[in-house]
Amino acid sequence: MRKNLNKLIIVFLLTVFLGFLFFNNLDLWTVRRNFSTIRYQKEIDKYAEQFSLDKELLTALIYVESRFNKNIKSHKGAIGLMQLMPTTAFWIAEELNYEDFKLEDLTNPETNIKFGSWYFAYLYQKFDKNLIKAIAAYNAGEDNVRQWTNQGWQADLELKLPFSETDNFVRRVISTRNYYQRN
Secondary structure (H helix, E strand, O other): OHHHHHHHHHHHHHHHHHHHHHHOOOOHHHHHHHHOOOOOHHHHHHHHHHOOOOHHHHHHHHHHHHOOOOOOEOOOOOEOOOOEOHHHHHHHHHHOOOOOOOHHHHHOHHHHHHHHHHHHHHHHHHOOOOHHHHHHHHHHOHHHHHHHHHOOOOOOOOOOOOOHHHHHHHHHHHHHHHHHHHO
């Protein structure tokens, strides 16, 4: 009798969990984020202040891009915590008068967060302080966002973005930023 009761409880709890997962758009990514430790807080605070960014937003960008893994490299070649593309990183180094820049420097959290923060602040200004467009441009590039805007995209999250990868990225950054602001 007790064995059957235990099985029944497990089936019930599993059904509730799966129902919650299915009907509330809860995904395992969200659950994982809620248990992740924020790393590099000193650097995040420093560059959020230096480049006038919301520190929870900067933290969210880093989490979504790399989950705080400073050595990560994407299949497209983006490097480090803020997943900077090599050509973008060299351009940023030039803009910041960073002498003797090497791609290996992007595995240094201080350098990567500085460069990524500067770049995001640049995009935010470039897109008239429109947060959705700046986040989308960080993921898909300025040219794509300009093209979408010219085709009528209003940076409205009620509608899906033209690239599903970018749509997912923007929604995760906003969701993660909101989570960090509440906690």
